[in-house]
Amino acid sequence: MKSICLYFQLHQPLQLKRYRFFEIGADHYYYDDYTNEEILRRLVNECYIPANNTLLDMIKTSGCKFKVAFSISGTMLEQLEFHAPEVIDSFKELAQTGCVEFLGETYAHSLCSIYDEDEFKQQVKKHSEKIESLFGKKPTVFRNTEMIYSDEIGEQISKLGFKGMLTEGAKHILGWKSPNYLYAHPYCKNFKLMTRNFKLSDDISLRFSNWNWDQYPLTAEKYISWISSTPDTEEIISIGMSYNSIGILNNGYSGIFDFLKALPYHALMNKVGFSTPSEIMDKKKASDVITCSFPISWADEEKDLSAWVGNDLQHEALQKLYAVGERVRLCTDKALQYDWLHLQSSDHFYYMCTKHFSTGAPAHYSPYESPYEAFMNYMNILSDFLQRVDEQYPTSIENEELNALLKTINNQGSRIVELETEIKKLKKNATKKTEKK
Amino acid sequence: MKALMFGWEFPPHVFGGLATASYGLTKGMSQQSDMEIKLVIPKPFGDEDTSFLQIIGANTIPVVWKDPSWDEVNHKIGNIMHPDYYYHLRNHIRYDFRRIGTNELGCINFASGYPKNLLEEISNYEAAASVIAHAGDFDIIHSHDWLTYPAGIFAKQISGKPLVIHVHATDFDRSRGNVNPDVYAIERRGMDMSDHIITVSDLTRRTVIEKYGQPEHKVTTVHNAVYPMEDRDQYKKIERKDKIVTFLGRITMQKGPEYFVEAAHRVLERTKDVRFVMAGSGDMMNKMIHLAATRNIADKFHFTGFLRGKQVTEMLAQSDVYIMPSVSEPFGISPLEAMQVGTPTIVSKQSGCAEILNNAIKIDYWDIDAMADAIYSIVKYPAMYKSLREGGRDEVDRITWEAAGLKVRAIYDKILG
Secondary structure (H helix, E strand, O other): OEEEEEEEEEOOOOOEOOOOHHHOOOOOOOEOHHHHHHHHHHHHHHHHHHHHHHHHHHHHHOOOOOOEEEEEOHHHHHHHHHHOHHHHHHHHHHHHOOOEEEOEOOOOOEOHHHHOHHHHHHHHHHHHHHHHHHHOOOOOEEEOHHHOEOHHHHHHHHHOOOOEEEEEOOHHHHOOOOOOOEEEOOOOOOOEEEEEOHHHHHHHHOOOOOOOOOOOOOOHHHHHHHHHOOOOOOOEEEEEEEHHHEEOOEEHHHOHHHHHHHHHHHHHHOOEEEOOHHHHHHHOOOOEEOOOOOOEOOOOOOOOOHHHHOOHHHHHHHHHHHHOHHHHHHOOOHHHHHHHHHHOEHHHHHOOOOHHHHHOOOOOOOOOOOHHHHHHHHHHHHHHHHHHHHHHOOOOOOHHHHHHHHHHHHOHHHHHHHHHHHHHHHHHHHHHHHHHO | OEEEEEOOOEOOEOOOHHHHHHHHHHHHHOOOOOOEEEEEEOOOOOOOOOOOOEEEEHHHOEOOOOOOOHHHHHHHHOOOOOHHHHHHHHOOOOOOOOOOOOOOOOEOOOOOOOOOOHHHHHHHHHHHHHHHHHHOOOOEEEEEOHHHHHHHHHHHHHHOOOEEEEEOOOHHHHHOOOOOHHHHHHHHHHHHHOOEEEEOOHHHHHHHHHHOOOOHHHEEEOOOOOOOOOOHHHOOOOOOOOEEEEEEOOOOHHHOHHHHHHHHHHHHHHOOOEEEEEEEOOOOHHHHHHHHHHOOOHHHEEEEEOOOOHHHHHHHHHOOEEEEOOOOEOOOOHHHHHHHOOOOEEEEOOEHHHHOOOOOEEEOOOOHHHHHHHHHHHHHOHHHHHHHHHHHHHHHHOOOHHHHHHHHHHHHHHHHO
16 A cells, blocks of 8 residues: 655744844844744744644544654754744644654754764754653654755764654656655665655645646645556655645645645545654665765755855855864853854755856745845854854864863862862871871 | 947047947947948047947038048048048038038037037037938937937938937936936937837836836836956956955946945954055045045055056956945946956945846945945955855856847847837
């Protein structure tokens, strides 16, 4: 029996405020609170709450046959906890049905899997802990930021105890293979890979309300018929998209909610089921291995990293940022840690993308008027951040030396106790000796 | 297709941006094999490049019948016009222009550039145009800028051929809104009488539609371009300790020089290793020197005076940032020239060229903070400099006069049906 594996991604970066260079060193608050709250409100009211309610309804009316997975970045969860705790409650309710799985992510929706291995491990762990504390279960399947994947990343994730990973069904990786099978990592044999069917995913997220599309309007019946008409051996239909496809990219009036609601009925009529990624990875065996030496992502036509690390601007910003990774991890300053995470959000680098200049394709969504402006603003903020990192510990000390010094300082309490007991012992010995005399 | 163009200036004798644009456009159009261009300008010097078009000096067109000998004509104007053509034109004098002062050849002595008696020159130019119009042999009339609109209209009335006017600037740009009624009247009449209007940017197009009451369908934008600079590799940037930020142009109200000084002050508050250069001259120069002194940045702020020819390119090539904070600029070719030599460029959003540039920073002319921030970023962040330098150069190389010429040709074809 075929199963649809549907998963949604939730992330919204904290937008940076207009930060001029003369504020460097004077102003350490980087976020545009008004905009951020406004964006979040809209997401909550038009997407998260109504969509969560719809999904809950679908699970209940289908008798738990409908299943769905979410990957929510840690920074997003923090924002929700702070501004919209009702959404967290609603996700908890979804979690309790047992039909919903929460996937692993990088905590800050960052590109650390490419730039900073230690940071990557730390963020994945931090995110797992966050998910466990909120929804009671540790994630077992991982979905990286922007679905970035390579053999190397797969290996790291496998070592962190995940059983599999979701990634893009990029044509240059799959070749003649279909995305609708379960695959395995080339050398971590037990590590499984599910590849996104981007055609069927984009049909919903990008084309659902496009009047010029020859398949418009898309009905649940038609959609399921496409799925059931795939060859019988193709059993896994992995459909992933950003959650704001439901209610924002396709607004409420487009009929997207009714489309979703009608999915389980038509699916079950056509003997198509629903599964969560971990169910599939537990039950099914991998049909083949796929090798991926260079990182892929789910972006654009190229399905590579060029949208985030494609030009000199992005390269410089990322280099400067991750150069201090080790040092920031040694700090305990809460505010610094907070900014460190938020400055890593992949979106900041996406805004610096200049690809659309030459291709003539429409510019990506960006709060900035041009990639250059995005870079200027980010670099000003980053300069201030780097200054703060420097102020924590003088740059003249090497990381290793610093680490050793910090160890000494942190252990000084226990060391003092240790030494005191030794002094006592010696004193006792000394008194004993004098007594003997 | 034969076009009769009326212009006012032509390189190498450059008084304003019009010369460069006239040269570029005519050269771009001359790439079309069936295109023949006659360009009338008031006073050619004889050293113009006539390899791709015919230049007719209005000061060599007889408007009053005189009978000089062939040798005399050849001696006096032979370097500009063939004596046979002089006689040919003389046969087409139809009106009595004896009220106008003429020389012994029956021609009007035009001053070059923009003399004090400009309005008189414009009407004399009209007289010269009438003779050319009677001589005929053209399909379409194309007038560049308001000075030549009356000539274009007269030629249209005489020949019945359609008139295209090319708006390189309007008086609203030059005066920050306080238009001269005489100039406005000439501009307005030119637009009303034309068959089609070409503007150099959408910004100018809006002005023409809104302030001159022209119907939208009659106005088309053809953005200017820039000619490839063959010798650009000879300009090597010398590495200096201090970065150089340059303003280049007439120091007048229209160009927004005071915003540049204020932005310089903002930048110098934070960082010391930047120098600012204001190149050019104009009626606000002394005021700017005073302002720089008041802001206490005179040690880092330099004035060069008027630069010409190669000096301009050299200055642009040696700069780390070029900035054009114009309050109102119909197009503005100089940012394109700066980008050609690889200098990162900042332009105001109130400039027409901002419409077609991606690899330049765009700011509002009044936004001193944004301007200062952009300057700071370019001199402090190497990736910013490198991206703008390389991206800008590539981008400008793709903006060609040939393409602009094809757009103008399409307009000709449309009105000629």
